[in-house]
Amino acid sequence: MADSATKIRVVERSAVSPPPRTVAATTLPLTFLDIPWLPFSPDQTLFFFNLPTSTHNFMQAILPNLKHSLSLTLRHFFPLAGSLATPPRPAVPRLEYAADDSILLTIAEAVSGDRFKNSTGYHPRMARDFHKLVPLLQCSSKFGWKHESVLAIQITVFPHQGICMGFTLRHVVADGRTFNNFLKTWAAASSSSSSSSSSSPSSSVVAASHERSLIKDPNGLEEILLKEYWNNTQIPRKDSVQPSLSIFHQDMTRATFVVGPKEMEEIKKWILTRSEQLFGSTQLLLSPYVITCAFVWVCWMKTHWPKWEHDDQDDPKQSTHYFGFIAGGINRLNYSVPSTYSGNYVGFGRSEARRDDLMGENGVLHAAKAIGNTIKRLNSDLLGGAEKWISEWEEMRGSELHVTMTGSPKMDLYGLDFGWGRPVKIEEVSIDETRSMSLCESREVAGGIEIGVCFAKPKLKLFRALFDNGLGPV
Structure with missing residues (x-):
């Protein structure tokens, strides 16, 4: 196994929101299919791409289009820019989106040499290095309510080798199918020639439905699972927002x-x-x-x-x-x-x-x-x-x-x-x-x-x- 020595430095942090005045403040209730995900720690996924570019060129020529297409995509997937609002027990958590909500996008640079090829292999590699490539979610409290961001993105440039797109996601807001739809929509908007030259949504952006009444609950599972959730919060568990680099x-x-x-x-x-x-x-x-x-x-x-x-x-x-x-x-x-x-x-x-x-x-x-x-x-x-x-x-x-x-x-x-x-x-x-x-x-x-x-x-x-x-x- 190759020795691991990946080091990164943060180049930029920015907030990306849907286009101005395109999404109204919204509160979404959790369905009984969302509630079981409340105790889970975030999903952290890395996508490595061959893209032999310098950090400067990425910032100047590639990043603006990524930000713009992400903003257009968030118009349709706005809950990902919002937060999970958890009240004091035993009230009901919910998803909230306010007009100034955004996704934290971090741009970083790998400064430890030729590590991209090692990171993208199938062979044994040190796990701790991969944790440097995923972002942390943000958390705040006000009036007894805890507000946790549900998605953060980090793009790490391995100069003249490739990039890594890292996502930290709370699954309470989206299952794998939904998140995959978001990624594919963002990717299509990014690669579309119109997405970088127009302020209107790209034709490649697919609208998403957030109508929670589509989910039927004739057996009252929402109430049962919410009670189960509050009962299980008494059990010590890892921080759901910021997993630690534990021993x-x-x-x-x-x-x-x-x-x-x-x-x-x-x-x-x-x-x-x-x-x-x-x-x-x-x-x-x-x-x-x-x-x-x-x-x-x-x-x-x-x-x-x-x-x-x-x-x-x-x-x-x-x-x-x-x-x-x-x-x-x-x-x-x-x-x-x-x-x-x-x-x-x-x-x-x-x-x-x-x-x-x-x-x-x-x-x-x-x-x-x-x-x-x-x-x-x-x-x-x-x-x-x-x-x-x-x-x-x-x-x-x-x-x-x-x-x-x-x-x-x-x-x-x-x-x-x-x-x-x-x-x-x-x-x-x-x-x-x-x-x-x-x-x-x-x-x-x-x-x-x-x-x-x-x-x-x-x-x-x-x-x-x-x-x-x-x-x-x-």
Whole structure:
């Protein structure tokens, strides 16, 4: 692993708002699909682009268009420039946008030499360096109300090499689909010739719907989940606005792994040769997502318990493990919501398996069955058990027994293009704090899936050995 010594200096900080007098002051209530995100720390994502320019040229020739197109885009995605307003308990948090609200845009320069190539690799790299590339959210208090910004952006220039666009996002304002719509709209406006020469919105900007009445709540989940949220705020947790550079990840290393269609097919065939013997005629759901998640779940398990013994299998708390993930709601609810809806429209999935099953020779098979069954249940009843979403995920988050998966291979994140080509690498920094794994479509392998992990060096070495050896030791 190459020695890491990334250093940056801040060049400029500026506030970017929607165009003047285009958005009125607005208050948006949180739906029952937003509320479960309140306890979560921010999502922190990095997009690296090959753009061999000097810092001076970037500031003079590129940045003005980026700011202008961002402003035009925020006219339609204005909640991202607003704040999450949290009142004293037990009142209801809400999203607020005032006429002078804005997104903090930080421009920085990497001053430590040739670090861009190292940062965009798949090999092990020091996790702490990536935290220098994501911005912090702002927080203020007034009259007992806490106001937290929901999005901040940092663009770091690696002179004559490339740039990194870093985003810190509170998911309470937008799910991955909504944020992806925002990014694609900004990128289209930026790359459009009209966006830099006109003060009117570019034709490439797609309007977003913020109509919260589109979300139906016949079972009163909003009240139930809000009560769950306030009950769980009594549990100590990490600062939701400014994750700290804790001892946990001072010596942590990040790496990216890829599961391609060939490997997926091999795993699927391996599962099918054993499934009838274990589960009879049960039909397993073996999508690329299920296969990939099952495989890396078992690799993750064996990384954390390499010397596991069966002496705890009678203790259900010790022998039961969960795999958490997010399920999109667009095609899973019994009513339609437009694809332009801006907010959260996802559910929470939690798969369960015993440790002795996951660690045994048929671990991937048990993992695939557990994940597939959870997806089947979500397909038929996305909101089944929704009243326990917050308490169940609080049990998983930060626990060494359980793991969560962030991201989706359906987002086409590598299709993002601001006019200088698609990203060369995407990194999900927030997994360092949450002990999660990240997932997105592969840039280099058609139909493949990238998995991002962050472990201490010895564990990363073991995970790599398990991953590379495939179904041998797993």
